[in-house]
Amino acid sequence: MAGEWVDFKAIKANVSIETVLLQYGVRVRRIANGYLRGACPLPTHQSQASSQSFIVNTTKNVWSCQSASCIAGRGGSIGGNVLDFVALMNGCSIRDAALSLQRSFGGSACMGGLDRHERGYEFGSDGLVHFSADVPRPLPFVLPGINYRHPYLAERGITPDVARLFGVGHYAGRGIMSGRIVIPIHSLEGALVAYVGRSIDAREPRYRFPAGFRKSRLLFNLHRAVKDTKRGTAVIVEGFFDCMNVHQAGYQSVVALMGSTLSEWQTVLLRETFQETVLMLDGDDGGRAATTIIAPRLRCWLSVKIAHVPVGRQPDQLSVDEIRSLVDEAN
Numbered sequence: 001m002a003g004e005w006v007d008f009k010a011i012k013a014n015v016s017i018e019t020v021l022l023q024y025g026v027r028v029r030r031i032a033n034g035y036l037r038g039a040c041p042l043p044t045h046q047s048q049a050s051s052q053s054f055i056v057n058t059t060k061n062v063w064s065c066q067s068a069s070c071i072a073g074r075g076g077s078i079g080g081n082v083l084d085f086v087a088l089m090n091g092c093s094i095r096d097a098a099l100s101l102q103r104s105f106g107g108s109a110c111m112g113g114l115d116r117h118e119r120g121y122e123f124g125s126d127g128l129v130h131f132s133a134d135v136p137r138p139l140p141f142v143l144p145g146i147n148y149r150h151p152y153l154a155e156r157g158i159t160p161d162v163a164r165l166f167g168v169g170h171y172a173g174r175g176i177m178s179g180r181i182v183i184p185i186h187s188l189e190g191a192l193v194a195y196v197g198r199s200i201d202a203r204e205p206r207y208r209f210p211a212g213f214r215k216s217r218l219l220f221n222l223h224r225a226v227k228d229t230k231r232g233t234a235v236i237v238e239g240f241f242d243c244m245n246v247h248q249a250g251y252q253s254v255v256a257l258m259g260s261t262l263s264e265w266q267t268v269l270l271r272e273t274f275q276e277t278v279l280m281l282d283g284d285d286g287g288r289a290a291t292t293i294i295a296p297r298l299r300c301w302l303s304v305k306i307a308h309v310p311v312g313r314q315p316d317q318l319s320v321d322e323i324r325s326l327v328d329e330a331n
Contacts, residue, residue, distance in 0.1 A: 044073030053067045086101060145173060167182075194210050233253060234255055262297060275302065306331065
């Protein structure tokens, strides 16, 4: 629309050039902290000799190409910002470029503000995402004697078959998880890396995570979801029991955030694994607020639909028919 308002300043500050490059399929490699390099993708580039002349400064969120053809084709300009890049790639005005980014990314959704250690991944010399070594290590043990038929699971609507599949059940042995419902957590590759204990009485904390465990590094049930032959679409929920209930409803490609926030690490796991997502967060104020934040972030990389859980309810409280209806009607 000709009269649509555009916040140029916010777009230049908040939409990451690194994100935009990935959307255009531009392969770059990291050459130094805060710098990327690769072949220039711009239509103004004609030089055959300057094969790696495209430089990106991710800290300043700008790019440059010092080849003679690009400088001449851009009227002497060496580089620019994210708006300049999109305008050149699309052959459009700066305003149209800004509108395109604003509609796609929603302003601040895609700015990468974490350093490599916090992210847990980096771009390798092959231009692909590589995860760092800072990941949970496999446990050297498996808890014995887990009861998959404990009454608490039945109260939560979890069948014994699904409880056994997920390895979820009551643990009466010794240790910090004693007397709790234990929930095994696995890495993407399927290695058991932790147990989370759910209290079945008034004991706090309600969920006990192991000391030092970083749930932002993982997605619950991802190792099973990736095996689903129809895994192009993933249903995303908040909690463990939400995940199991949605699985029972027939959606095997379901993952849980283990909370109501989406980390950059989890974003990478999702975009490297799926093409489409259905966001099914809780119907409370926290879930609704999280949806407004997470949906535009994921849309930087994936198709996103939203399943609107009824107010005051959450996926683990819904019937099979209700879940199927919500997923089918997600938009």
